[in-house]
Amino acid sequence: MPSRRPARVRTSVAGGALVLALAVAPALAGCGRSDQAKVRDTLRTFARATAARDYRTLCGKVLAKQLVDRLTSIGLPCEVALQRGLTGVRAPHLTVQRIRIKGDVALAQVRSSAAGQPASQDTIRLVRQGDDWRVSTLSGPQPPAPSGPGG
Numbered sequence: 001m002p003s004r005r006p007a008r009v010r011t012s013v014a015g016g017a018l019v020l021a022l023a024v025a026p027a028l029a030g031c032g033r034s035d036q037a038k039v040r041d042t043l044r045t046f047a048r049a050t051a052a053r054d055y056r057t058l059c060g061k062v063l064a065k066q067l068v069d070r071l072t073s074i075g076l077p078c079e080v081a082l083q084r085g086l087t088g089v090r091a092p093h094l095t096v097q098r099i100r101i102k103g104d105v106a107l108a109q110v111r112s113s114a115a116g117q118p119a120s121q122d123t124i125r126l127v128r129q130g131d132d133w134r135v136s137t138l139s140g141p142q143p144p145a146p147s148g149p150g151g
Contacts (some may be wrong), residue, residue: 027078034106035106038132038133039133042132042133042135043110043124043126045057045062046094049061050094051091051092053086055078055079055082055083058078058082059065059071059079060133063078063135064126067134086110089117090114090115090116091114093112093114094110094111096110097110104130105125105126105127106126106133107123107124107126108123108124108126109121109122109123111125125137
């Protein structure tokens with residue numbers, strides 16, 4: 001009876017480098033990305049999650065801790081507070097026009113619209129939270145734009 005030997009797998013140096021690159025790529029995603037790009041990513045996630053009524057993503061990945069704390073201070077979980085606050089919003093759309101960053105604060109000038117509502121020019125304030133940017137204001141009086149480089 002012939003003995004069975006395990007099949008040999010040959011990898012070339014190039015193949016090994018490809019495997020290494022594929023293994024390391026997810027860990028490096030986001031490394032070296034500019035703050036402008038990270039702010040845009042957060043705003044994109046904000047717009048998509050709002051349109052999809054994905055309140056878990058909004059509360060867990062988009063909104064700043066201090067905003068979530070303010071929302072929950074009324075005695076409701078963040079997701080429930082957002083659901084109630086955004087009930088009448090249909091087909092929301094957000095277009096980023098300009099981003100200004102100074103230190104750990106970013107102000108994004110956006111045009112927002114929703115079905116049955118007039119479009120408006122708004123400013124969304126974001127703050128750096130660790131290596132991420134999170135939305136810290138949703139509405140109300142807008143803060144003055146930061147001045148200086150980075151905008």
